[in-house]
Amino acid sequence: xxxxxxxxLPILILFVVVLTYPFWQGGTEQRPEPQKPAKAAQCxxxxxxxxxxxxxxxxxxxxxxxxxxERSYTSTRGQVFEKSLVxxxxxxxxxSDFCDKCHAYxxxxxxxxxxxxxxxxxxx
Amino acid sequence: MKKIITPFVLVVxxxxxxxxxxxxxxxxTLFGVVLPYGAFAxxxxxxxxxxxxxxxxxxxxxxxxxxxQAKSLTWIKPNELESPSGAPGVLxxxxxxVFFFRSLLRNSRASMVKGPRLVYxxxxxxxxxxxxxxxxxxxxxxxxxxIFAEQVPFFVPLLEAVDGFFEIVWYNEIxxxxxxxxxxxxxxxxxxLTFLFLRRVLDTxxxxxSLLQDYFPLYLILGIVIxxxxxxxxxxxxxxxxxxxxxxxxxxxxxxxxxxxxxxxxHLFFVSTLAFYFPFSKLMHAGGVFMxxxxxxxxxxxxxxxxxxxxxxxxxxxYAEYEEDYRDKMKAVGLPLEKx
Numbered sequence: 001x002x003x004x005x006x007x008x009l010p011i012l013i014l015f016v017v018v019l020t021y022p023f024w025q026g027g028t029e030q031r032p033e034p035q036k037p038a039k040a041a042q043c044x045x046x047x048x049x050x051x052x053x054x055x056x057x058x059x060x061x062x063x064x065x066x067x068x069x070e071r072s073y074t075s076t077r078g079q080v081f082e083k084s085l086v087x088x089x090x091x092x093x094x095x096s097d098f099c100d101k102c103h104a105y106x107x108x109x110x111x112x113x114x115x116x117x118x119x120x121x122x123x124x
Numbered sequence: 125m126k127k128i129i130t131p132f133v134l135v136v137x138x139x140x141x142x143x144x145x146x147x148x149x150x151x152x153t154l155f156g157v158v159l160p161y162g163a164f165a166x167x168x169x170x171x172x173x174x175x176x177x178x179x180x181x182x183x184x185x186x187x188x189x190x191x192x193q194a195k196s197l198t199w200i201k202p203n204e205l206e207s208p209s210g211a212p213g214v215l216x217x218x219x220x221x222v223f224f225f226r227s228l229l230r231n232s233r234a235s236m237v238k239g240p241r242l243v244y245x246x247x248x249x250x251x252x253x254x255x256x257x258x259x260x261x262x263x264x265x266x267x268x269x270x271i272f273a274e275q276v277p278f279f280v281p282l283l284e285a286v287d288g289f290f291e292i293v294w295y296n297e298i299x300x301x302x303x304x305x306x307x308x309x310x311x312x313x314x315x316x317l318t319f320l321f322l323r324r325v326l327d328t329x330x331x332x333x334s335l336l337q338d339y340f341p342l343y344l345i346l347g348i349v350i351x352x353x354x355x356x357x358x359x360x361x362x363x364x365x366x367x368x369x370x371x372x373x374x375x376x377x378x379x380x381x382x383x384x385x386x387x388x389x390x391h392l393f394f395v396s397t398l399a400f401y402f403p404f405s406k407l408m409h410a411g412g413v414f415m416x417x418x419x420x421x422x423x424x425x426x427x428x429x430x431x432x433x434x435x436x437x438x439x440x441x442x443y444a445e446y447e448e449d450y451r452d453k454m455k456a457v458g459l460p461l462e463k464x
Contacts, residue, residue: 001180003433008179011414016168022272022374029371030274032364052360052385059293059300106363107270107280108304 032101037092044075044088058085058112085116128325131340135347135394142393147386155389156369157378163396170403171411178415184432188423195427207423214422221419225254234329250323257316260309261345263287264352267307271367272374302357310353317346341407344398351391361385 002008043050045057061083064070073081082088093099095110095118103110145151188194192206204213205220220226228251232244263283270280284307292306321342324334355361365384372379402408414420447454447462454461 002176003179003182005179008175012172012175015411016172020168022269022370023376025274025374027274029368029375031368031371048362051362051364055303056300056360059303063295063300102364104276106367107276107284108363109281109284 032105034099034101035094035097037098039092042077043092044073044079044081046076058089061085085112090118127334127336128339131336132343134340135343138344138393138397139347139351139390142390143386146383146389152383152389153378153380155393156382156384157373157380159396160373160392161378163399167399167402171408174403174408175411175415178412182433183417183421184434185430186421186423186425187417188425189418194423209424209427210422214420218414218420221416222413225251225258227419228254233327249319253316253319253323256312257320260313260316263309264307264313267309271363271370274371304356306357310349310356313349314346314353317342317349321346337405341398341401341405344394344401348391348394348398351387351394355385355387355391359385359387361388 045053050057061073065083071083073083075081095113099110099112102108142155146155188207192203193200194207195202195204195209202209205217208214208217217226229248231247231250233247234242234244237243267280267283267287270276270284287307287309288305290306290308293303294301294306321339324330324338324342361384365382366388369379369382369384372382398407402410444463451461
């Protein structure tokens, strides 16, 4: 016999329902599909590495450019790039078609454009 | 010493198993699909059974604690919080207990001073560290809904904004160590856990009563915090792949082709272990706090009669019935009768 079932059971059921929310949330899996750029076949570094580490790379670039004036980056493949978000990254990628896709999916705030101008921005 | 070291070795071994199992043996399906499913199911079923088993235990009588004046005569001031007379007082007491661990404010520490004299002093450090730890844990758990839920719930960006308000990025010579902005809860939970560990180890009396099963969850949660923080700040993994994996799990068609970095699987394996271990351990205080009789019962013994549910039904024989049975015999020997 369950004592105080009128109090215990509703709370227990509520707990289980709330905790299993992801399982009954419904909807279909919608994986983000960032647009592949047409301009270049390969990114600055290997794509898989970039997926996990691009924020580190961008932050290092900023540091080296702003504080040490080192403006050229030699990739592990030996290619030389300009350390620039607007001139290098955004030359191939579009913010709306590329960055925003995954950043919205994983709820990661994009802070680059707090300072940088997005080239596709249209002034009224 | 053994009870402190053994669980530490256990947790390190668990971490190594997950790392080697994925990076070495490629058992991504086992660590990414099978174990998380099993652990979550065990958690839900085990938790429910434990609560029901407690709900099946009768608590026939009120257990008033002596911390406050019960409701009595009109000119005696009652203490509704310490000795509630009805539901509102009980709800207030439960609320403060569940959300702010009010009972821990009564924690005291015994020490021997010059004399020798034994003195007890109030010790609020356990309350503070417990509060910091549990609230940090809750906020961190809620932040994870950006991974658990398909559409990021409204409270996640809110928590992230508050939690990462200071945007602390610490640099060493080579790169940013806490790059996407340090979350306060990540640092606070680490501090609180370290304190809770040191409390057990440094105080002789607490060390004496601490067991292996006290240290194990501490190390395990520390392991979860450390691997999670490492994953966020240092050993980066592909977050999108991680969310894809979790979404495939919650939509019940697991994608076995996804491979995230090994640190992710160590983190996940620790969490799976915790979820699996939870219903069988002291961690069930999460559900148990709601079932504590000294907290959730009104002190109304004098206002309301509580009858023990397993009392046998006793057949009572009154004096009137007795007299009725022996009336003739009693009358014959001249005994006085109540009813002539």
